[in-house]
Amino acid sequence: MNPNELLELIKTRRSYRTFEDKQINDQQLDMILEAGLYAPNAGGRQSILFLVTQDKQINEQLGKISRQVAHVVKGRYVSKEQPSIIDNPDIKSALYGAPTVITLLGPKDFIFSEADCCVACQNMMLMAHALGLGSCMISRAALTMNSDFGKALLEKKEIDTKKYRAFYHIIVGYQKGKTAIKERKSRIYKY
Numbered sequence: 156m157n158p159n160e161l162l163e164l165i166k167t168r169r170s171y172r173t174f175e176d177k178q179i180n181d182q183q184l185d186m187i188l189e190a191g192l193y194a195p196n197a198g199g200r201q202s203i204l205f206l207v208t209q210d211k212q213i214n215e216q217l218g219k220i221s222r223q224v225a226h227v228v229k230g231r232y233v234s235k236e237q238p239s240i241i242d243n244p245d246i247k248s249a250l251y252g253a254p255t256v257i258t259l260l261g262p263k264d265f266i267f268s269e270a271d272c273c274v275a276c277q278n279m280m281l282m283a284h285a286l287g288l289g290s291c292m293i294s295r296a297a298l299t300m301n302s303d304f305g306k307a308l309l310e311k312k313e314i315d316t317k318k319y320r321a322f323y324h325i326i327v328g329y330q331k332g333k334t335a336i337k338e339r340k341s342r343i344y345k346y
């Protein structure tokens with residue numbers, strides 16, 4: 156693999172919050188999930204669960220709940236081209252109408268569950284980007300999935316909500332609009 160291509164993929168991945176009304180296909184979904192599954196995981200425990208929801212009504216409801224439980228800090232800025240609920244508090248769904256939502260859960264009693272979810276998220280977002288899809292990582296998944304609606308979704312799939320906690324969602328779809336590379340500040344210290 157050409158390392159410059161990988162660096163370019165990493166640098167050009169951006170968070171997308173506006174999507175076409177078109178579902179991703181099964182092959183794309185499988186590749187994104189496989190990228191998540193092959194992420195590093197603490198202690199080699201492979202304990203992360205991936206809940207996929209591609210139903211419009213379910214995602215709409217989860218998005219509404221995610222918006223309701225969000226604490227929006229006014230005066231902060233996230234993105235002009237792909238506004239978040241911080242930029243525009245009138246946005247009704249904090250899952251931004253994405254056609255595919257993947258919720259990552261980990262054992263409550265494992266100190267590295269959140270870290271495991273995060274590394275899986277990054278793998279998945281890079282794969283989505285490589286497939287020409289837009290994605291974004293969404294927090295508050297614990298609160299969202301702890302709602303009656305969220306809990307029912309988990310329980311229907313026999314996910315033990317006493318044992319597992321949701322940490323993040325990844326939203327995926329065909330993005331609308333463009334965003335340029337966001338230059339990063341250098342925070343590197345070398346001896």
Ligand SMILES: Cc1cc2nc3c(=O)[nH]c(=O)nc-3n(C[C@H](O)[C@H](O)[C@H](O)COP(=O)(O)O)c2cc1C
Pocket residue numbers: 168169170171172233239240291292293294295337
């Ligand atoms: C841990 C984490 C949590 C995030 N949570 C949210 C979120 O709840 N809602 C959202 O719209 N974006 C969320 N983001 C996306 C960030 O806003 C985004 O990565 C950041 O603004 C940098 O932009 P970029 O991803 O386009 O480079 C999250 C990102 C990370 C890493």
